[in-house]
Amino acid sequence: MAERLAAEARKQALGGIPGWSEVAGRDAIAKTFVFKDFNEAFGFMTRAALVAEKMDHHPEWRNVYKTVEVVLSTHDAGGVTALDVELARAMNAIAKLTPA
């Protein structure tokens, strides 16, 4: 099972994935993506869902119109692990392909 990242390792990883930050009061990371419209937001979610399912690692997320709020945490580990960092990186890469 993936191990929770120590504070220092998490900070270092977050430095390399723009827009992601630690969630206050919880061991999790979060980012709010804003797209051009609902179609682009939902397209992002569809692509990210395929990656998440392949990884067997799933986001907590909420969509309102063109905004997608994402929180990542490894539930089995009770905090942020390398899997969250990997999914955060993948989501940033997917969002880059999606017009904002």
Ligand SMILES: C[C@H](O)[C@H](O)[C@H]1CNC2=NC(N)=NC(=O)C2=N1
């Ligand atoms: C059985 C299955 O592999 C686990 O429940 C997976 C599924 N997706 C998951 N997603 C997330 N974010 N955290 C988990 O601990 C997790 N566990």
